[in-house]
Amino acid sequence: MSDNRQQLAGELQRHGISRRTFLKFCTSMASVMALPPAAAAEMAEKLVKIKRQSVIWLSFQECTGCTESITRADKPSLESLIFDFVSLDYHHTLQAASGDAAELAREQAMHDNAGKYILVVDGSIPVKDGGIYSTIAGMTNLDMLEQVAKDAAAIVAIGSCAAFGGLPKASPNPTGAVAVSDIIHDKPIINIPGCPPIPVVMTGVLAHVLTFGIPELDDMGRPKAFYGDTIHDRCYRRPFYDRGEFAKSFDDDGARKGWCLYEIGCKGPTTHNACATIKWNNGTSFPIQSGHGCLGCSEPDFWDAGGFYKAISTGIGNPGQWATGALAAGVAAGLASAYLNKSTKSKAEKNHQEVTIEDMGGKHE
Amino acid sequence: MNSSKLAIEIPLEIAEPTTGMVQAVLRELLEHVELLAESGQQHVIDLTSLPLNDSDKRELENVLGKGEISVTLSTLGDSRIIETGINGIWWIKHFSPNEKLLAELIEITPFPEIIKSHPDDIKQAVFELKKLIEINESGEEV
Amino acid sequence: MNEIELLNWARGPGLAYATIIMVFGLTLRVFEILSLGRAEELAEVRGTGVSDGWKMILKRSLPEPRHWKLITASYIFHVGLLVVIFFFIPHTQLFRDVFGIFWSGWPNYVIDFFTVLSIAAMMYTLVSRFVDPTRRILSKMSDYFAWVVTFLPLVTGYMAFHRLGIDYTTMLAVHILSVELLMISLPVSKLTHAITFTMARYYTGSTNGRRGIQS
Missing domain, CATH: 4.10.480.10 (Cytochrome-c3 hydrogenase, C-terminal domain)
Incomplete structure (x- = not known):
């Protein structure tokens, strides 16, 4: 058996994944990401050859919905195959280890793969009051993110919370929640927003990162292949x-x-x-x-962004109330100015002196 | 709604009229089949990347027709690989375990790549077959 | 600030400021104008002036044969603006949200027709302002300002609906912001005529009437 076969291919076989399943996975990933069809074969070649990529998954202020989305399928789906291509070295919910052992696994992975591992984050990061509102193993989310991001090759912010702050950031944002991109500025960050994101979007982006690197992103750091169109653009209604x-x-x-x-x-x-x-x-x-x-x-x-059941064309807040308040203030100010005008006028009238014909030097007949 | 049964039929899909793109795709196919005939150059077209709606795809499928070969690949859901009525044009549909269409492609090739056994797998097969023979022989001795 | 934050600002705080400035400003302006009163008639009054006032409101709204092209263009964009503002379906949603009353909007193709017509008519009024020497001399910056702040919402709205130019979210935000600019301009520019035109015409008509001037 040759060396590269002992790597991932052997791993695949143990999981009961054939090369054709693999090719099928890559074909559907390429198709969903609108990559040229030839990219599927290339992706398959690359995925077979690479060493399993170390992934550290940090869960901060989140609801585990994103993990549910990517892992929960009633049948083994193609999407879940992605877990066979990566080495998920740390993930709260999925890992068997707990306590110190879990944290040790994280540190070990960071040490062994420094500069090469992918950091996946779901959940927002509370920064108010020194970040005390969410901690893991006595460490604030803020500290852990900064520590793990330091040696990461790339960061994938999964879900609206990690990408944009999401629900924890909703007004009045009691914990001072922010997005990953608000804290980390010196690493490539891929945002995969959604509450939760679509499973195949997460898988597709990860597969792309593993094989072809970071996909093309828009101005908000979202992969264009999935976030290039609006729902409305493609809506059947x-x-x-x-x-x-x-x-x-x-x-x-x-x-x-x-x-x-x-x-x-x-x-x-x-x-x-x-x-x-x-x-x-x-x-x-x-x-x-x-x-x-x-x-x-x-x-x-x-x-x-206003009510869920109000059209986009409506205001956020209560425009009717503002208008009523402004009207009342306008009436008050108007009356005040009317009074001012009147008093100016009456003063002028008081000071007014009639000019008679005598004043002008003429004679009254 | 005067009947006792409250019938609510919310349309889930709207059948779109064909866009007339089929003719253009056929011309493209002709180019690639010519290349395949002359120089053996193969090509793959991802149907989802073309501006074809579902009605167009069904029309194209009907125009090309069905050939003699139809292969079902069973791995995490079926994949259906059919040679169309035109030799060298293969229609491939990958389905998920719950019958959702994952990818739909047209390959212009003598034989689709995914059906072939990979050289590495064949090397592995030698190894596995030897093991099978060993087990079989030892089984007979006992 | 990304585009969705811009949109949310336009729909939220931006709309709040614009509404408050517009309503407060217009109310104040109306009170101010009314409280100025009327100069005492020193000559003998020739009538009450009431019917003359009403007549003037009507008369000034009728087309005049002398400048029929310009007046037709003005008519078109004034009617067009009313239709587009009050009968585009998304706008009716806004009014329902603010005033709690709802009326049916008109089909998109009707709105589209009026928008294009209004844009063309407004372009005509601008060009004629440049071409006609008298009107060019009479026109001041405030006239061009009034034209621009009225024109922008029409064009940005059209572009947003047809997904032209930049992405829809940004375009929608720009459209709403342009409307807010118009709202803020209403009490502080010539555009105040939108609510004072009847008052002004009645005043002129009735004053003329009391003085016995045929209007």
Whole structure:
């Protein structure tokens, strides 16, 4: 048996993965990321040859929804294959070790793979009051992130919390939660927002990082292959929007006919994600297909972007109240200025002296 | 809605009309088949990367027709590999375990890569077959 | 600040400031104007002036044959603006949210038609301002300012709806910001006429009437 076969290929075989499964995985990854078809074979070649990449997964202020999304499938899915290509050296929820042993594993991996490991973060980082609102093994999230990021090759911020601050950052943000990119500035960061992100998006990006490096990112650090279009761009209900046919409530005739959900709060037009094409639960459906508008969960501050059931064209807050207040203030100021005008006028009238014809030197007849 | 049964039918997909792209794809296929015939150059087209809607794909499938070979690859869901009515044009569909279409490709090749046994795997096969023979022989002796 | 933060700012604090400035400013302006009162008529009053006031409101709204092209263009963009502002479906959502009253919007193609027409008509009024020597001399910076702040929401709205130029989120934010600029300009520019035009016309008409001037 040759050397490289003893590496990953042997590993694959032990997991019951054949080369064809592997090729199929790479083909679907290449397809979903819109890579040229030839890239699939190249990806397969590379994945077989590389040493299993060390991955350290840090979970901060989060709900484990992102981990659930990537690991929970009722059948072994292609997405979960990614775990066979990496060496997940530290992950709270998935690792067997606990306590000191777990932290030791993390330190060991950091030491052995310094400068080469991938750091995956899910959850936001609280920075208020010295970061005391979330700690692991007595260490604040802030300290742990800075420590582990120092020698990482790249950072993958998974989920809206790690990418943008997410739910913990929602107003009034009691813990001072921030995104990974607010703290780390000297490492490449890939943002994979979503609450949670689509499993194949996480897998696809990881596969890309392993084989071809960091994929093309947009101005918010999101891979363009998945976040290049908005939900609205690819929505199957788009024709209804264009025609102006909107459901007015969740149980009206329009809703039954599957009309556009814009008026009942769909945030699809401003939300960049791949839900409308890749869909959820192994391609079964996505929110709009099941009759509910998009919440915009993969965009920054989605929790504070007005109500979930209010159209994007409405204001955030209470414009009616501001208008009433301004009207009252305007009336008060108007009355005050009217009074001022009046008193100026009456003063002028008081000082007014009639000019008679005599004054002008003429004679009264 | 006067019947006792409350029928709610929310359309989940809207059948789109064909875009007329099929003709363009056929021309592209012709180019690649010509290349394959002349110089043996192979090519792969990822159908999801083309601006074809589902109606277009079905139309293209119908136009090309079905050939003599159809292969099912069973690994984490089925993959269906069919030679179309045109020799050298293969239609490949990869499905997930729950029948979701993962990728759809057209390969212009004498024989799709994924069906072939990989040289490394064949080397491994020698090793495995020897082991099988050993086990078999020892089994007979007992 | 990324584009979604810009949009959220425009929809939140930006809209709040603009609304407050607009409503406060316009209310103050109306009170100020009304409290100025009217100069005493020293000559014998020839009538109450009420009917003359109403007549003027109507008369000044009628087209005049002398400048029919310009007046038609003005008509088109004024009507167009009203239609686009109050009957584009996303706008009706905003009004429902603010005032709690709802009316049906018009189909997108109708709105689109009025938008393009209004943009063309506004372009015409600008060009004619440059071309006509009299109007060019009479025009001041404040006139061009009024034109620009009215024109921007139309164009940005059109571009946002048709996904032209920059990405939709940024375009929508720019559109909302341009509307906020218009709202803030209303009480402090010539655009105050949007609410004072009836008052002003009535005043002119009734004063003329009381003085016995045929209007």
